[in-house]
Amino acid sequence: MTTTLLCCDWGTTAFRLRLMTVEDQRCVGELRTQSGIARTFSDWKTDGRPKRVSQEDFFRHRLKTYIGQLAVQVQHSLAGTPVLISGMASSSIGMTEVPYAGLPFALDGSQASIRFFESQSDFPHELGLISGVASSNDVMRGEETQLIGAVSLLSWAAQPDKSVFIFPGTHAKHLFVENEQLTHFETFMTGELFGLMAKHSILADSVETADLTSLSEADEAAFRQGVRQSITKPMLAALFTVRTNDLFDRLTKRQNALYLSGLLIGSELGHLLQKTDWPIRLCSSPNLATVYTLAIDELKLTHRTTLVPPDLIDRAAPAGQLQVYQQKREKQPI
């Protein structure tokens, strides 16, 4: 059995590769780049396809380059170390498409949809490509592996029978877990809508986006006001109040960006007000933890919410990959 694994989180806009010890899940080397799937796919269309390099080979070659850089960093060869990838690499714009897993989806990793590729002479790594999960009307790629990892790190003993796991982001996910199975999930376009509104809409002149981790009292008050507005006014009307806040000089442009953020995050979380018997697990990266925690407080959801520590969330993807690898590798030899 291998003692280390190369764990790769390949998202739409970012690439992250970690060398992990299997036994105690320590990260012993890491490389991050901005070569997400979208950019790599676009590079393939420009450079690879005209030279008749297949999409799969192009991605594999790119990956090999990064593994080489990580090998230099950790000062030993990584040949023979298996690679696991989750995220968008299994999509139509990734390395190769792997079918989605379905629901319900067991959180021990036993139902993950993974495709293994044998080691090759010029790519001396067994490779496992983990696909996403589809419901009847929603899809995700990556969060299912983070969820498996987060749950394994949290340990089941402390888990309630059911809870909704919230992963904030460009496309925030609400993952409904019952009896150690993912049974339902929903995608919210929160982060993307914030970006579009702040950059391309008539509201662009009324806001000034900035760091969301360090908030003044006035910033916080503006954010909370946005959250309150989100549950009293229809979204399409609430958005326009960002403009009038500015026209009427009620908020600075920075406060107004927080107000807009409050509107959108409040609107995302609003449906949880009705789901009174669902404990909430907030699984946020450090940069969004502050505002999501504030929104949860303003919506009076704190008593049934646990903040999963951001450093645990940071380790969730490789932990999930290790879990999937252990579950699937032996049962599905290449």
Added chain:
Amino acid sequence: MTTTLLCCDWGTTAFRLRLMTVEDQRCVGELRTQSGIARTFSDWKTDGRPKRVSQEDFFRHRLKTYIGQLAVQVQHSLAGTPVLISGMASSSIGMTEVPYAGLPFALDGSQASIRFFESQSDFPHELGLISGVASSNDVMRGEETQLIGAVSLLSWAAQPDKSVFIFPGTHAKHLFVENEQLTHFETFMTGELFGLMAKHSILADSVETADLTSLSEADEAAFRQGVRQSITKPMLAALFTVRTNDLFDRLTKRQNALYLSGLLIGSELGHLLQKTDWPIRLCSSPNLATVYTLAIDELKLTHRTTLVPPDLIDRAAPAGQLQVYQQKREKQPI
């Protein structure tokens, strides 16, 4: 008293000038251009300001050019004919800023906020600049004049004590009228959000926008499905289903654009479901009348909705300007 008036509707993105008879409100000449306020303001910043031409003079000169073109079209001089302008010309990026009128706002035009400018040697027209209306948290410029006009054309005899007038558009307006006064209004960013989603978001690849006036049965079904979704799912989650409709091959990209339109228009109109005692007057331009009528039908609001004929809405702005002119000119001589 003048027998004709130059009626100008100067919006953010379009300019429209009509020569109207006062007595029977006939349009005897018309000019349309794409020189809206935004473009004209930008032209002033590039060409006018460096030459020390004031913003007001720059706009007046642009207007004079268009009046000249209309004079050629109608084959007689328009010198001496008063000009009335509503829309964005009274905003900070327009000719000159005129303060908003407040609420409640009488629909006979007597409370309109208008500034008159004397005729000048090189601009031989008395000019009236009609401003918008502000509430404590919303603003509009132009729709108040359209409302005054629409109501005057509909004639009060047929009006219920109260009704909500809906003006679809980039920033749709819902205008609440009680006892011949506008008492409240709300702006919905429906049209703008549609454009942003269809052009700049992750949904852009999933939709193909097209003419909204002629719908096949499948188009109509997709639109209705969007309307239904809008009232069952939170907006930020409903938007993502546009992507899964495409991923799962459930709708063509054209049908999916109609589904997205249904989501947004349904969401805009959804709050009217609670306002059960408010009759609805739909004041739509021809291009949006079909889809708004469908949404109203799907939401089961038809029994309390009247479709104000689109050709009447087309005449509403000059009718409102005439009404304001008659109310204000004599009481406020220049």
